[in-house]
Amino acid sequence: FGFRGKIILLDEIDGISAIADRGALNAVLDLIEASNHPIVLTANDPWDPRLRNLREQCLLIAFKRLPKRAIILMLKRICEREGLICEYKALSLIADYAEGDMRSAINDLQNAAAISRNITVEVVKPILARRDRQYTPFEALRNLFFSKYAWQAKKAITSTDIDYETMMLWIAENLPYQYSDPEDLWRAYEALARADVYLGRIKRSQSWDLLSYVFDLMGPGVVLARKTSKIKWVKYSFPQKIMLMAKTKEQREIRDAIAKVLAGALHISSVVAKRDVLPYLRIIFNENPAYAARIALGLNLTESMIKFLTPKRYREVLRELAKLKKQA
Known part of the structure; x- marks a missing residue:
């Protein structure tokens, strides 16, 4: 320009x-x-x-896999420039195995051309192989819900670039968009719940041989739950739980820091402090700022901790705390 x-x-x-x-x-x-x-x-x-x-x-721009037609057109152009005789069925087969990856398709065509200048199905079929690809969550969901066989569904959830726990959240979030029949939805969530039970057992007992059952229930279990719902194209959503966890990360870190302080002062575990002490501490801070300031002084709580315990009255607690420090 x-x-x-x-x-x-x-x-x-x-x-x-x-x-x-x-x-x-x-x-x-x-x-x-x-x-x-x-x-x-x-x-x-x-x-x-x-x-x-x-x-x-940022402005998000997704680079999607190329459609099969675009790959075939490029392969035909390369064949014409290189003087190769190419069958359309052979190019179509190469494009199928490429799965939207132009570089893979060109490499396969080059390998075929090294064998013969006449590119036929008989020439390309022996040299083609399915590549181990890592799919995004959106692609994995699409492959999962459009699966016709159990092995396709299992491959869809084991060929993604996220861990299986996160993949479970993706499936749970998007099931209602894909399955319209309540019975299908119930069966799918039942399979997902059973997968979560097995996952819990694996974590407790370290019995990783049970992981295959998790994959069977997350993949084939969810897909085979569909009896009447018609598969249609839908826009998949990011799991709300992950978004909520990201937004509340700072608050959870402050909560854990308070629990650690309470555990050290009261000689209890952080779990007990969060469960049994923190709720009552919040009541005190909300109802009695003067007494809350004395607690804050004794425990050496920071301003962010005080604000966490009483978002509405933390300024009153800070004023009382300043008075106590002056007196000391």
Whole structure:
């Protein structure tokens, strides 16, 4: 366009480590605010909860897998330029195995051309193989719900780039969008619930041989639950539980810090402190700011802890706390 400019490209932003690269994501947010140049971020998993603040500042552009027709047209163009004689069925077979990956299709065509200049089904079939691909949650859900056989459903949930616990949340969140019949929905959630039971047993007993049952119930169990619902294209949603956990992370960290302080002062466990002490402490802080200030002074609670315990009256508690400190 007659204009030479600069862009800032940060590749695989989701590869930033929360420990080794501490503060890196905040630095990227500062860069977005300060830079006069366009900033492009690439990610394999843009839905990582750690990237929530970045997602809110960015325009998401998804790079989807290429349709089969586009791959066949490109392969035909390459054949014409290279002087290859190509059967349409052979190119169609290559495109099927490529699964939307143009580079895989071109590599397969190149391998076939090394054997013969006449590209036929008989030539390409022996050299083609299904690749072990990692699918996004959206692709995995699509493959799962559109499965016709049990092995397809199981492959769909074991070929994704997220762990099986997160995949279970994705399935639970999107089942109502895909299954319209209440009976189908009940059977699907029943299978998912049983998968969760097995997962709990695995965690308690470390019996990882039970994991195959988890996959059978999450995949084939959910798919075979459908009897009358018609499969249609729907827009899948990100699990609300993960979003809620990300939004409340800071609050949960403050709660755990208070529980740790109480556990040390009262010689109890943090679990007991959260369950049995924290609710009553909140009542005291909401009802009696003067007495709450004395507790805060004794436990050396921070301002954020006081605000967590009484969001509406924390200023009163802080004033009383300041008076106590002056008297001391």
